[in-house]
Amino acid sequence: MQAIQQQVDAVLASGRVGVPSPIPAGNAGPMQVGWPALQGADLPWHGVHEAFGALDAAALRLPAMSMALHLAWRAVMQAPSPHRVLWVGRHAWPHPRALLGSLRGLRGGWRQRLDARLWHASVFVDAGGLVDRLWATEMSLQAPGAVLVVADGAGLNLTATRRLQLAATACPVLLLRPAHEAASPSAAIIRWRVQAGTHQDQPAWTARAVRVRSGLPPAWLDAAVSWDAWWERGSDAVAWEGILPRVNTMDRPQHPMESEHGTHAGDPAAVVARRPGDPIAPPAGGLAA
Amino acid sequence: MSRDRCSGKAVEVPFDAAADDRALNAFAGWCLRYGPATAVERSPGPAAVCVNVRGCEGVHGGWGRLLQRVQRDMDRLGLHASGAVAGGAAASLVAAAHHSWQVIQDHGEWLDQAPLDSLRLSPQVPVALAEVGVRTIGQMRRLGAQALADRFGEGPWHRLQLALGQATEGMTSVVPQGPLRCALAFDGPTARPEALQQGVQSCLQRLVHRLRRRCLGSLHVRVQLRRASAAPTRLEWRLARPSRGLRHLWRLMQPDLERVHLGHDPAEGIEAVQVTSLRHVSMAPGQAELLHGSVESQGPSWAEWIDRVRQRLGGVSLRVPHAQADPDQARAWAMRPMADAGAAAQAPMPSIEFLLPLRPTVRVAPPRAVEVACDARRRPVQVRLRGALQPVLAAEGPDRVEAAWWRGEQGTHDRWRVLADGAWWWLRRDGAAWWLEGAWT
Structure with missing residues (x-):
């Protein structure tokens, strides 16, 4: 009896007993995505993540590709080789040029060189219908060496996202969903709303976490992150890097697109975006989250 | 670009790495008439097939007669080829590039005089060595293994050892068996x-x-x-x-x-x-x-x-990115079906000058017609997006590209990157018509 008690004590001491988290622990560790707004914590590298593009519309799908590219670059740079990034569904396929980064360094002179790591790691899955797309996304999560799956998430319901949540233990799946599905229920652990904009005459983006499941830091809710495309200004680094901590909430007139797609009440994305042409700069009050 | 055998005219044939590889494998199988084992050479350089003819001298009536026969067959097939007989596969490849249609009996001075290109190294190695005055295999040999390995890794020295017959060569033979x-x-x-x-x-x-x-x-x-x-x-x-x-x-x-x-x-x-x-x-x-x-x-x-x-x-459901220098954006940037086994993984990329210009993150395929208002200098000032005319806050362009004249296409396209409605858009102008081709989303 004493031996059993000792075993119980040992288990309790190890912290393996407790209320189970709705977010399954991933096989892979968290990913450093370079977003200071997450307050030092790294993004959990498993489960279902969702991104809604503010420009996306039913008639013309323009998904939040920049977030997928940003995370893909991060994953490829940090994951051990061999690694693969799988893009499922034609609406989740980026322009191939966006898979090439540029390096500029001393080695070989101050000439630009291509960084084709993401180019060589990318595999595109052409899955048409909803059923095939869901099957291909689930299969992609089982692919050997997969570090990130980016999938067209249009039309996926709660059951489908739960199924993906259970499958996404080794690597995460980022669902690129159309803006009009922003109110649909989902099992995603984090949901982002991405706003395209500009910074110093270059494309730049701001994303806001509009839903964060329990198990993640509550302060992440409403946290805003931003990054831009440093295609041709890199210095000894991959050009596509969104690492700049210039973020945050700022007051500005409502964007016409937000009223068109009817962002629901309480969605912070409805009041967060920059006026076109404005630089992204940290607010005087610091992080709002 | 290739030449039509019937008309003699130049025709454009899209590069297909997988088909190229299949054809090379088939050609290696065809070459089994010269020796008991053949293999496709995978090192950088022109396509090559190695035939192991060791011990077959008597069958062909001498190496000279074998080379004559091969040369005659290549002419008959219309292939611009060079060949040589030497002590090993790597040495034969050097000899074929430097002493075409010759029988090399020894590993003597001929190899030292051969240019570095004939060693089939990665393209940047001969360029980098030429900058310090190393242009022949002999000069490279005098550098020594350590100096080469420090700068370029083990590969170049190993390749040299293979050509000298001082390292063991392996051949992945083409299998001629039926079903x-x-x-x-x-x-x-x-x-x-x-x-x-x-x-x-x-x-x-x-x-x-x-x-x-x-x-x-x-x-x-x-x-x-x-x-x-x-x-x-x-x-x-x-x-x-x-x-x-x-x-x-x-x-x-x-x-x-x-x-x-x-x-x-x-x-x-x-x-x-x-x-x-x-x-x-x-x-x-x-x-x-x-x-x-x-x-x-x-x-x-x-x-x-x-x-x-x-x-x-389906067989074409898995794809990989493909780039080639072409004014047509759909051809320049494409998703090609993943290659089969043994094929070259991907086609070689075009030059960095072609690859670096900015492109959108999302492509609109097929392009959509958009209404654009221009000023007196023909710069876009307003663009209709999502049903409303939006002022253009910034515009970069035109990026003017001439059409592919070799395919009979004419005219020029202007591409603009415009900032409107809170985002950057990628527009193309064909005469008076404007098209939305992509966006940074």
Whole structure:
């Protein structure tokens, strides 16, 4: 009896007993995505993540590709080789040029060189219908060496996202969903709303976490992150890097697109975006989250 | 670009790495008439085939006569080729580039005089060495192994050792064998799915055993079900990588076999099954295979994953990015089907000058017509997006590209990157018409 008690004590001491988290622990560790707004914590590298593009519309799908590219670059740079990034569904396929980064360094002179790591790691899955797309996304999560799956998430319901949540233990799946599905229920652990904009005459983006499941830091809710495309200004680094901590909430007139797609009440994305042409700069009050 | 043999005119043929590789493999098989083993050379440089003719001198009446015969055959085929006979495959490749159609009997001074390009190194190595005055193999040899390895890794020195005959060469021979078949005839026609599956499994086991014994892996498998009173049913599977894994092959076959209609009457059922490997290539034995008789003890491989996706979604469902220098954006940036086994993984990329210009993150395919208002200098000032005219806050362009004249296309396209409605858009102007081609989203 004493031996059993000792075993119980040992288990309790190890912290393996407790209320189970709705977010399954991933096989892979968290990913450093370079977003200071997450307050030092790294993004959990498993489960279902969702991104809604503010420009996306039913008639013309323009998904939040920049977030997928940003995370893909991060994953490829940090994951051990061999690694693969799988893009499922034609609406989740980026322009191939966006898979090439540029390096500029001393080695070989101050000439630009291509960084084709993401180019060589990318595999595109052409899955048409909803059923095939869901099957291909689930299969992609089982692919050997997969570090990130980016999938067209249009039309996926709660059951489908739960199924993906259970499958996404080794690597995460980022669902690129159309803006009009922003109110649909989902099992995603984090949901982002991405706003395209500009910074110093270059494309730049701001994303806001509009839903964060329990198990993640509550302060992440409403946290805003931003990054831009440093295609041709890199210095000894991959050009596509969104690492700049210039973020945050700022007051500005409502964007016409937000009223068109009817962002629901309480969605912070409805009041967060920059006026076109404005630089992204940290607010005087610091992080709002 | 190629030349039409009938008309003599230049024609544009899109580069297909997989088809190129298949043709080279077929050519290597054709070259078996010169020697007992041939292999496709995979090192950087022009396409090459190595033929092992060791001990065949008497058959051909001397090396000189063999070279004459090869040269005559290449002329007849219309191929611009060079060849040589030397002590090993790597030495022959150097000789073919530097002393074409000659028999090199020794590893003497000729190799020292040969240019570095003929050693088939990575393209940047000869360029970097030329900058410090090293242009021939002899000069490179004098640098020494350590100096080369410090700067370029082990590869160049190993290549040199191969050419000198001081390192062991391995050849992945082209396998000339025909199809391998295993068949099983039932006592009578059967309509029972269990009997059919057991029969196919039995044939597959024997086929896998034969493949393993010959160090082969199958790339194309066919199952033929012979019926008593109907045409036979044929099922085929093409594999991404050579395989002789029983579980892998069976997992591919099982879903399709379950869908086969076996007939309502047992008398109309299946009489016999035949499992055939239609195409196979050499495949080295694995350690796990030697110990346990199976290579699949470590979970599904990448090749198996590819096969399962292709089986459900189709042969072209998996794609990889492709770039080529072309004014047509759809041709310049494309998604090509993933190459088959043994093929070159991807086509070589065009120059960095072509690849670096900014492109959108999302392509709108096909492009959509948009209404754009221009100023007196023909710069866009307003663009209609989502039903409303939006002022253009910034515009970069025009990026003017001439059409592909060699395809009979004429005119020029102007491309603009415009900031409107809170985002950057990628527009193309053809005369008076404007098209939305992409966006940074």
